[in-house]
Amino acid sequence: MLRVEAFLIAEQINVKKFRAEFTGNPFSASAFEAFYAQENNKFLYVLNYGVVGFVGYGDVEKSDFIKFLKSYCEKPVEGDFKEDLLVDVNPQAKLTFNYNSLVVPALNENVVRIIILNIAQSVAMDFYEKLGQEALDSTRKFTDELEKYGRIRISKTNLMKYIGKTLNVKNSIFDNLYVFNSPDLVWENELLSKLDHGLRDMFDINMRFRELDYELKIVQDNLSLFTDQLQHRESNRLEWIVILLILLEVIDTIVNRVF
Structure with missing residues (x-):
């Protein structure tokens, strides 16, 4: 039984700089992520939207690595944003999704990567839902x-x-939500495809995304209303200024004629 864990520690991680300075060759990497498969079923996944995932790491190892990783973080996040999942590897069983646990018939680097990726997206969604609310x-x-x-x-x-x-919060959410797509490798393997779809259903990724998108649209509509109110207030103020100037001009004209 393996425990897969993901922690959100910042709004952004500079993955490119991390990869350049971290010892070890990633199993899979891009400008947005770095996935490392190590000995003794130990796996490490660093994602640019502020999440790091672990499999097979002890508490001290995880704590030390997170401290090290913070030097590559932008806008550290306060609060405890963590998600975990127990994974049972049973070659005689079918792919099965339970509450907070998962049974897989086989375990390899790509299976672990898909599992961590979905947990990472879920814990990141927790943070974005908090910002949206x-x-x-x-x-x-x-x-x-x-x-x-x-x-x-x-x-x-x-x-x-x-x-x-409020716009900064909204932009921070949209800057990262674009990465919440399934990787191309899930379309090339039936097990990975079923695993990805099942995990997305387990963590309600798609439904939570739609709900957050709806909340952000409400916020956008409200901001437009507030902006209109501000413009209307400024317009009224300018109208009163013009009226006062005209009134002063009329008074000045009358005074000049009388005296």
Whole structure:
């Protein structure tokens, strides 16, 4: 029985720099990931969206490696974002998906890679769902103000800061979600294809992606509304300035004629 674990430690990992400085040749690698197959059924997977996966590593080894990897991280993440799965290798059994466990008829580098990849996507989705929910909650505060007062009670500067912060969250999510596609190798092997589809169903990857996408669309619509409100507020302010200038001009003209 193997335990497969994935930890999200940052929003980004510089995989290219890590590969250049890490000793060992990856089994599979690209600009976005590095997968290492080592002796004694030990596997290591580093993904650019801030996740590292382990198989066969002890607690001290994992802790030491994560500390080492943090020098290649951008925007470290606070909180405990972790996912794990038990894998039983049984040549007499069929591919079986259970709650928090999996039975596979064979184990090789590609099988392990697909398992870690799906767990990594799930733990990353946990983080993105948290960001999406925070963005949605913060926009709801302003929509509640619109419902209660008919306007947003916030200064222009603070509103622009809020919009900028929310857009950064939204961009951070979209910058990484594009990698949540299945690798090409799953289309070349029946077992890998069934394994990938089963794991995506187990972790609800596709459904969670759609839900997050829906939340982000709501946030986008709210931001557009807030921007319109800001422009309307500025337009009204300019109109009053013009009215005051005209009034001052009229007063000045009257004063000059009288005196």
